[in-house]
Amino acid sequence: TLFTLALGERTSRSLMRAKDELEDRVLERTRELEDSENRIRSIIENAVDGIIVIGEKGIVESFSPAAEAIFGYAVDDVVGQNISMLMPKRDALEHDGHLSRYLETGEGPVVGRTSEVVGQRRNGEEFPMDLAVGVAYLGDEQIYTGIVRDITQRKEAEDALARSEERTRRLLESVGEGVFGVDTSGKITFANPAVVEILGYSVEEMLGQNSHTLFHHHRSDGAGYPEEECSMFKSLQTGEAYRVDDEVFWRKDGVSVEVEYHSTPIRKDDEVIGAVLAFADVSERKEAQRQLAEAEERARLLLESVGEGVFGVDLEGRMTFVNPQVETMLGYSTDDMIGEKAHALFHHTRADGSNYPVEECWMFKSFTFGDSYRIDDEVLWRKDGSPLEIEYNATPIRRGDELIGAVISFSDISARKEAERKLQDAFDVIAGSIQYASRIQKSILPDPAFMASTLDDHFVLWKPRDVVGGDIYWCEPWAGGALVIMADCTGHGVPGAFMTLIASGALGMAKVGVMPGDVAKLVQQMHQIVQSSLGQDTETGESDDGLELGACLVSGDGHTMTFVGARFDLFVVEDGRVDITKGTRKGIGYRGIPHSQKYESYTLDLKEGQTFYMTSDGLIDQVGWERRHGFGKKRFKKLLLDIQSEAMPDQKERVYQSLRTHQGDEPRRDDVSVIGFRARKGGGAGTRGTRAKRRFVLDDQLRVGFGEIDGDHAKLFELIENFEESIRAQDHDEMALNLKELFGYTIWHFSHEEQLMRDTEYPLFEQHLQEHEALKTTVTEIKQKFEDGDDQILAGVPDILRDWVVSHIQRVDKLLGRFLAATMEKPD
Structure with missing residues (x-):
């Protein structure tokens, strides 16, 4: 019917509208899913951490760009391969088993948590990484998503931090001072063992406690000590460091400890985050200062009332003069004392009645060793046999540089100040004499004209670090040839210069007592003379000084050269190479070297074109400013090869300029000396002729000027x-x-x-x-x-x-x- 047709048409239009609406929603949902996938893909591709997706069998399904950067593989190299390729073999063998157990039991070592594991890059390098694994389900299949992060730098930082903390811990445990830290509220954050030992609290009892409240709450007189007046507290408030030397800490047992402490703020960026306190127990020192103050007060009162006793002694300890106060205080007359030995007369016994050996007496030591002493706990014995407690000063007497005795003043502490002034005067005299000492040292060096007459082609680079130095060299005729020696003595400055004088004297005496030409025996004789001069051949000698040297004797006919080194090397340049002839590995002098030490001798056949060099360790050991490496033998050998075509004076300048360039702004560490000379076959190192008949005239080289x-x-x-x-x-x-x-x-x-x-x-x-x-x-x-x-x-x-x-x-x-x-x- 017409009604039925109309109803059917409306239904058809409704279904069409519903179909259109459904298609629109599907299209919109599809676009949303594509947008979502694009966002996820963008996240994966731009993520800093690597993202890897694998299936149930361990096959890689997705491999992000960050993962490519971490492992060194391209995505096409990994996708479709087993994930074990990214692991060391020892872990890869177990991985599939872990995966199977998780599928069966739902339990695994890494799923659902972040773990620290070891990965392996494409080049085989192993590295630490953080791994977080999550599980997702696609239908009946499980997939696993792993987030990986290369933590190599973090681990290195953690290791460095751990090492630093270990060093800090050991340092804090080894120092004798107490060291503890506080936060901004004054609570203790750490304390070293010395704090525990000094204050009696355990570390556990101190951590988290306010340090001021715990052991700094009262002053030394028992009065309360407000925290806001405490220098430790001020350090936290002002950010400044404080040093305090007159306060006390209170031990756990309630006893006060006199301390000296430094309070230094700890900053992070510009913010004060705490403070570190270093303190020392100065109770004994304070007690000594109090005793000294009491002694000085007693001396002051004594000097005001009766004056001080003063007497002098000669080098045998016999009294040469006494003042009236000595007579009054000891009961002896002047006639009783003049010419008598002071120690035997009234200083023979200690306060406890035991014998007092004269060699232990500080008065004896003063005129024997030339030093000043102050003693405050001895006695002198009166004529009636009773003891007199004294404090005294023993000061040496000199006439110029000659020690002639000592003066002893007792009960007058001002003598100590006078001794200090005298000591300062002595230092001033020494400082003023350094230039004179330099002239003396230079005068014992070979005359350049004399060296030129002995050696044809040579150079000498001699650069003391200070005005005077411990390097020295000699060039002298000996055994018909030329003897060239370079020595490096212990010390530099004035001590080194004194050693060069000793070495020079030893050489002169050794040459007299040795068969000419026996260089090894000459060096041995020098060693023995130096040891005897410094007392090193006895048990009582205190010096452990000495020198290293190299000695070259060029024969008169110029065919051979003998070399002997005492911890000294000879550099020989020939045919485009540098050879080193090493000396005996023992120096000259020093307490640890046997008195009978022998030194090995080397004889070299001289050839045309050879060049020889000796250098002190001041050149080899000089640190450079740029990399703080020593100049070194390798650099020196290369330099020698580079300068072979140059004349000897030019070689000297090249060597010195190379040193200056290497040194840069780095301070000079030692004296620097280098000798170089060329051999000339048939003429030695330029030795001037033979000694068939040597006539000497007193020319300028040999005149002394008197x-x-x-x-x-x-x-x-x-x-x-x-x-x-x-x-x-x-x-x-x-x-x-x-x-x-x-x-x-x-x-x-x-x-x-x-x-x-x-x-x-x-x-x-x-x-x-x-x-x-x-x-x-x-x-x-x-x-x-x-x-x-x-x-x-x-x-x-x-x-x-x-x-x-x-x-x-x-x-x-x-x-x-x-x-x-x-x-x-x-x-x-």
Whole structure:
């Protein structure tokens, strides 16, 4: 019917509208799902952490760009592969088993939590990472999403922090001071073992407690100590550091401890987050200060009422003068005391009645060792046998540089101040004398003109760190050739310079007592002389000083060179390479080296084109400013090769400039010395001819600048020449006559010099005298053997004498000549 048709049409239109609406909703939902997928994909692709999706069998289904960066694999290399490829083998073998157990039981070691595991990059490198695994379900299948983060830097930071904390803990445990920290409210955050030991609280009892309330609550007099007045509290409030030396902490048992403490704020950025307190128990020091104050008060009262006793002693401890107060206080008259030994008369027994050995007496030590002492707990014994408790000062007396006795003043504490002023004056004198010491040291170095006459092609770089130094070198004729030595003594500045004087004297004496040419024996003899000079060959000697040296003796014919090193190396440049001839690994002197130490000798055949170098360790050990590495032997060897084509003076400048460039702004650490010379086959290191007949004239190189001594030396050379002529002639009677005349004149000349030194109070008299005595001993032995019928003993003696005289003039007599010239010119 018409009604039925109309109803059907309306129903059809409704269904069409419903279909259109459904299609619109489906399309909208599809767009929403695409937008969602795009957002998820964007999140995955831009996530900092790596995101990996795997299926139930461990096969990788998704591998994010961050994961690519972490593991080093491209996505196509990983997707479709087992996840175990990203693990070390030891973990990969177990992974599938863990996955199977989770599927069966729902339990696994990493699912549902963040774990720290080890991953493996494409290049095989293992690295730590955080791994968080979540599970999702797609129908009946489970998928696993892993979030990975490379924590290598974090682990390194944690390890560094742990090491730093361990070092800090050990440091805090090892220091003797108490150290604790507080937060901004004053509560203790840490305390080292010294705090526990000093205050008696355990660490557990202190942590979290307010330090002021716990052990800083009262002042030393028992009055309350408000926290706002406490310097520790102020440090937290003001952010400033404070030092306090007159307060107390209170131990757990209620006893006060006198302390000195430093309070330093701890900052993070610009914010004060706490403070660290370091304190020391100064109870004993405070008690000593109180006792000292009481003693000074007693001394003051005593001095005001009766004055002080003062007496002097000579080097034997005999009294040379006393003042009236000594008579009054001890009961002896002046006649009773003058000329008597003070220790034996009234200082022989300790306060407890025990014997007081004189060698332990501080008065004795004062005039024996030249030091000042202050003692406040001894007694002197009155004439009636009763003890007198005293405090005294013992101060050495000097005339110029000569120790002549000591002065003792008791009950007068002002003497200590006077001793300090005298000590300061002594330092000022020393400081003012350093320039003079420099002139003395330079004067014992080889004369450049003399070196030029001995060595043809050479350079010497000598740069003390201070005005004077501990490096020294010698170049002297010996055994018909040229002896070149470089030495590096312990210390620098004035101590090092003193050691160079000892070394110079040792060389002179050693040359007298050693067969010419035996370099190893010469070095051994120097070692023994230095040890004896410094008392190192006895148990009582205190010095542990010494030197290292290298000695080269170029033969007169120029064919060979002998090298002996005492912890010293010889650098030999030849045919584009640098070889090192190492010396014996023992120095000269020092307490730990045997007195009989032997030194190995090396003989080198000289060839055309060879160059030789010796250097002190000041060059090799100098630290550079840029990388703080030493200059080093490797750099030195390369430098030597680079400069071989240059003249020796230019080589010297190159070596020095290389050192300065390497050093930069870094301070010089030591003296620097380098010697370089070239060998010339048939002529040695430039030795000037042979010694077939050596005639000496007193030229500028050998004049000392004082007429009387220069005249003696000219006569001495003449007598040596006459003696040599008689030996060539093999005339026994003439040899005997010339030897007697030479010996007698030498003795007279030595006596003449020694009298001049005594008259002018020459400061190096003892060293000069030792060299004289050594030569006299050697010549006496030769003379005696000749008189016993051994004519052959005289062979080579003229050369020995000439070498000794030339060396002695260069090293010793020139010093004396300058001193005498300056002294004798002064008006009376």
